[in-house]
Amino acid sequence: MAYTAEISRNNPSCFLFIIDQSGSMSDKYASIGKPKSEALADVINRMLQQLVIKCAKSEGVRDYYHVGVIGYGANGVGAAFSGNLKGQNLVPISAIANNPARIEERTKKVSDGAGGLIETTVKFPIWFDPTANGGTPMTEAFNQANTIISGWLNENPHCFPPVVIHITDGESTDGDPTEEMNRLTSQTSNDGNVILFNLHTNARSTNPISFPGSEVQLPDQYSELLFKGASTLPSFMRNVAAQEFSLNLSDGAKAFVLNGDIDLIITAIEIGTRPSLQLR
Numbered sequence: 001m002a003y004t005a006e007i008s009r010n011n012p013s014c015f016l017f018i019i020d021q022s023g024s025m026s027d028k029y030a031s032i033g034k035p036k037s038e039a040l041a042d043v044i045n046r047m048l049q050q051l052v053i054k055c056a057k058s059e060g061v062r063d064y065y066h067v068g069v070i071g072y073g074a075n076g077v078g079a080a081f082s083g084n085l086k087g088q089n090l091v092p093i094s095a096i097a098n099n100p101a102r103i104e105e106r107t108k109k110v111s112d113g114a115g116g117l118i119e120t121t122v123k124f125p126i127w128f129d130p131t132a133n134g135g136t137p138m139t140e141a142f143n144q145a146n147t148i149i150s151g152w153l154n155e156n157p158h159c160f161p162p163v164v165i166h167i168t169d170g171e172s173t174d175g176d177p178t179e180e181m182n183r184l185t186s187q188t189s190n191d192g193n194v195i196l197f198n199l200h201t202n203a204r205s206t207n208p209i210s211f212p213g214s215e216v217q218l219p220d221q222y223s224e225l226l227f228k229g230a231s232t233l234p235s236f237m238r239n240v241a242a243q244e245f246s247l248n249l250s251d252g253a254k255a256f257v258l259n260g261d262i263d264l265i266i267t268a269i270e271i272g273t274r275p276s277l278q279l280r
């Protein structure tokens with residue numbers, strides 16, 4: 001299918017993030033010395049802020065997208081927004097813009113205009129807080145994702161297909177999620193199938209595998225499971241990967257990362273959240 005539907009206020013699309021919040025997410029990324037749960041929370045919050053900016057026009061934030069974040073761990077599976085959005089599965093981007101749980105002050109280094117760097121303070125909105133506790137009920141998480149996406153497609157049958165981005169560092173503790181992943185990627189709008197990214201993140205410095213084709217050799221049954229469940233990247237996403245990240249991906253490249261560090265996870269999310277057309 002073409003993935004060419006116009007994204008507009010009258011025909012929005014959606015992004016759904018599924019985030020592993022199990023106990024192992026407390027392990028620290030070696031490169032930045034920060035727990036995976038905290039680093040990924042920063043990434044999700046920054047991505048939400050970028051989507052708000054992308055949809056901002058002179059008259060306000062246009063609802064080109066509805067966005068959801070569900071987490072799974074010790075507390076089971078559920079909507080993972082904080083603050084006023086708590087308990088909501090999918091919300092329009094304008095509601096996200098207007099309802100951060102809080103605004104934190106962060107420091108960042110910027111150019112001083114003379115070849116050096118200086119620290120400055122920036123406002124950083126928070127919608128999603130880090131959690132790392134308990135097991136990994138991945139099958140239930142995908143089951144809930146199927147319910148959310150099915151409801152969305154029933155109301156928006158002509159939309160640019162939803163993109164689901166799943167980030168995990170472990171194995172499912174509630175059975176094989178293959179059936180639920182296949183059910184998810186079998187859901188369609190009139191424009192194409194749901195696109196599923198399976199992103200496996202690792203705190204250790206191990207060899208990553210990113211966006212492989214069918215010839216890839218994977219180390220175990222679990223990585224094979226996530227690889228097979230992930231979507232094949234549509235051509236427009238491969239074009240984003242080539243033009244913006246200098247990645248030359250094969251026609252059969254999968255929306256799959258194994259042993260990704262935080263930078264590779266960010267790259268994958270960036271590729272997954274780019275529309276194929278200009279917003280209208």
